[in-house]
Amino acid sequence: MADEQKIKIILTGTCFCGNLKYQLHLKSKDDARTSLCHCSSCKKAFGGAFGLTIKVPLEAFRYREGKPTLHMGNNGGPKLYREFCHRCGSYICEYGVRNPP
Numbered sequence: 001m002a003d004e005q006k007i008k009i010i011l012t013g014t015c016f017c018g019n020l021k022y023q024l025h026l027k028s029k030d031d032a033r034t035s036l037c038h039c040s041s042c043k044k045a046f047g048g049a050f051g052l053t054i055k056v057p058l059e060a061f062r063y064r065e066g067k068p069t070l071h072m073g074n075n076g077g078p079k080l081y082r083e084f085c086h087r088c089g090s091y092i093c094e095y096g097v098r099n100p101p
């Protein structure tokens with residue numbers, strides 16, 4: 001597409017043990033937004049009073065190495081997927097069912 005923005009920021013990360021390696025391909029720093037979530041699902045995933053997450057477009061996230069363990073649940077609504085490292089237990093990402101276009 002002619003008006004599609006180019007990827008300008010590439011961030012890399014791993015789980016605690018290094019089994020999972022991932023990258024974020026962002027078009028702008030505004031594509032990443034820090035969020036403190038107090039929903040019951042985040043509290044359980046993080047084992048605390050809230051979850052600390054970075055919200056990014058789903059298509060910006062990709063694994064470079066390793067295969068995550070998938071947990072499917074819900075948050076009192078549509079399905080919610082969370083991915084973890086099966087070796088070290090690091091919680092990597094969460095995403096929901098996409099809204100119909």
Ligand SMILES: [Zn+2]
Pocket residue numbers: 015016017018019020085086087088089090
């Ligand atoms: Zn790991």
Ligand SMILES: [Zn+2]
Pocket residue numbers: 037038039040041042043051
């Ligand atoms: Zn939450």
